[in-house]
Amino acid sequence: MSVFMSQKGQWFLMIALVGTLASLSPSVEAAEKVLPDKQQTKLLKQFRTWLKSIKTYSVAVDAIIKVGNHKKKLVGMSKLSGITDKRMRIEMTMPFPKRVHHSVYTHRMLTIIYGKRWQWVVTGMYAGKVAKTQRCMKLDRKKLAPPNEPFQAMYTVRGAGVSAGRDFPGTFRELLQIYPVESVTLAKSAKGDVYKLRGKLDPQAAYTYLEKISPWMKPTMIKMKIKMLKRMADIAMIHLDAKTLHPVELTQLSSKKGTRNMSTTMRYKDLHTNIALSPKMFTYTPKKGMAVRDITSMLLQRKAMLSRSAPQKTTPSKAPSTRPIPRR
Numbered sequence: 001m002s003v004f005m006s007q008k009g010q011w012f013l014m015i016a017l018v019g020t021l022a023s024l025s026p027s028v029e030a031a032e033k034v035l036p037d038k039q040q041t042k043l044l045k046q047f048r049t050w051l052k053s054i055k056t057y058s059v060a061v062d063a064i065i066k067v068g069n070h071k072k073k074l075v076g077m078s079k080l081s082g083i084t085d086k087r088m089r090i091e092m093t094m095p096f097p098k099r100v101h102h103s104v105y106t107h108r109m110l111t112i113i114y115g116k117r118w119q120w121v122v123t124g125m126y127a128g129k130v131a132k133t134q135r136c137m138k139l140d141r142k143k144l145a146p147p148n149e150p151f152q153a154m155y156t157v158r159g160a161g162v163s164a165g166r167d168f169p170g171t172f173r174e175l176l177q178i179y180p181v182e183s184v185t186l187a188k189s190a191k192g193d194v195y196k197l198r199g200k201l202d203p204q205a206a207y208t209y210l211e212k213i214s215p216w217m218k219p220t221m222i223k224m225k226i227k228m229l230k231r232m233a234d235i236a237m238i239h240l241d242a243k244t245l246h247p248v249e250l251t252q253l254s255s256k257k258g259t260r261n262m263s264t265t266m267r268y269k270d271l272h273t274n275i276a277l278s279p280k281m282f283t284y285t286p287k288k289g290m291a292v293r294d295i296t297s298m299l300l301q302r303k304a305m306l307s308r309s310a311p312q313k314t315t316p317s318k319a320p321s322t323r324p325i326p327r328r
Contacts, residue, residue, distance in 0.1 A: 032185040040184040051169045059271040066263045087282040088114040120284040140296040178206040179236035193242035201234040
C-alpha cells in the first residue's frame with residue numbers, strides 16, 4: 001500500500017489505494033440469490049442516484065491485503081472527508097509489521113489535504129503518539145489539476161480510484177464505468193443482507209475513460225496501465241448494505257488463479273453524507289521550523305516529459321542520407 005524511496009537526497013511517497021482487496025465481509029450463511037435483470041437495473045440506478053446526491057462525506061476505511069495463500073493483513077486505516085469534486089482530506093495510519101524492526105517507530109502517519117489552491121502532503125514516523133520525524137510537501141493544484149479533474153494533480157500519492165485522485169463517490173462512479181456490472185446477488189450474513197455487485201474490466205471502456213481524464217497521457221502509457229489491470233485486478237466487487245445501499249466493501253482481484261496473486265480490500269464504516277464540514281479541515285499551516293518542499297515545478301517537468309504532445313527529439317547525425325552512393 002505504501003512504498004518509500006530515497007534517491008539522491010530526494011524522497012518520494014507512493015500510495016496506491018487501488019489494488020485488489022481481500023474480503024473482510026462476514027461469512028455467508030446461506031446461498032447467494034441472483035437478482036432478476038429488472039431488479040438489478042433498478043438497484044444500479046438507485047445506487048448511482050445516491051452517489052450523485054452526495055455533497056459532503058466522512059468515512060473510515062480499513063485496507064487489507066492478501067497475497068496468494070498468505071493470511072489477510074491490515075496495512076492501513078484511513079479517514080476520508082471531503083466536499084465532492086472540490087476538497088478532500090485523507091488521514092492514514094500504516095502500522096509497521098511486528099517482524100520488522102524500525103527502532104522505536106511503531107507506525108507511519110500520512111495526511112493529504114486538497115485545499116483551495118495547495119495540496120499538502122505531510123508524513124511522519126511515530127512511536128506511539130509521539131512524532132519522531134515529520135516531512136511536508138506541497139504542490140500548486142491550480143497549475144497541475146485540470147478544472148474538471150480537481151484531484152488529478154500528477155502526483156504519486158493517490159487518493160483513491162483506479163486512475164488516481166478520486167474522492168469517495170468518485171471512486172464508485174469510476175468503477176461502475178470501467179467495470180460494467182455483470183451480476184448482482186443478495187447474500188445473507190451475520191451483520192445483515194448485502195448486495196454483491198460483480199463487474200469485469202472492459203479494456204475499451206477503460207481506455208476511453210483514461211484518455212478522457214488524462215489527455216496528456218501517451219497511448220502507450222494507457223495501454224500499459226490497462227494491461228496491468230487485466231493481469232492484477234480484472235474483477236471488481238462492490239458490497240452494498242441491502243437496507244441503505246451504502247457501500248460497505250470494495251474488492252478488486254484477479255480472476256486468474258495463482259499463489260502470487262494479490263487482493264486488496266477497502267472496508268468502509270462510520271459513513272456520514274451531506275454533513276457540515278469545517279473549512280479548517282482543508283487548510284494546513286506547517287509547524288514552526290518544519291521544512292516545506294514545493295514540488296510543483298518537478299511535477300510540471302514530469303508532465304511535459306510524459307505528455308503525448310511533447311515534441312519528439314531528432315538526431316540529425318543519424319538521419320538517413322539522401323545523397324546517391326558513389327560508384328567505385
